[in-house]
Amino acid sequence: MRLLLRRAESAARGYLLSSDPHFMAEYHQAYDQIAPALVELKAKLRDNIVQSLLLTSSEPLVAGRFAATGEAIRLHAAGDSAGIAVLTTRAEGRSLTDSI
Numbered sequence: 001m002r003l004l005l006r007r008a009e010s011a012a013r014g015y016l017l018s019s020d021p022h023f024m025a026e027y028h029q030a031y032d033q034i035a036p037a038l039v040e041l042k043a044k045l046r047d048n049i050v051q052s053l054l055l056t057s058s059e060p061l062v063a064g065r066f067a068a069t070g071e072a073i074r075l076h077a078a079g080d081s082a083g084i085a086v087l088t089t090r091a092e093g094r095s096l097t098d099s100i
Contacts, residue, residue: 027073
């Protein structure tokens with residue numbers, strides 16, 4: 001799971017730095033695997049209540065992280081450098097990643 005999250009984050013950063021569409025394809029490939037991986041991990045952890053609770057509590061953090069990433073990508077595509085600066089200053093994505 002962590003590998004998928006890191007791949008998606010890395011690809012998003014690559015896109016934001018270079019505007020190379022290859023990075024967006026890589027981002028979407030990793031992002032599209034996260035929800036099924038969460039379902040699979042939940043199934044594997046169903047007998048471990050502590051780990052199941054930890055995973056369940058992480059889901060909103062993952063969703064928030066990708067909402068912040070999606071916003072950064074949207075702002076970048078729109079050419080809104082001021083919006084990206086504000087988003088970067090808030091550092092929401094980084095703090096969510098650290099919490100996950």
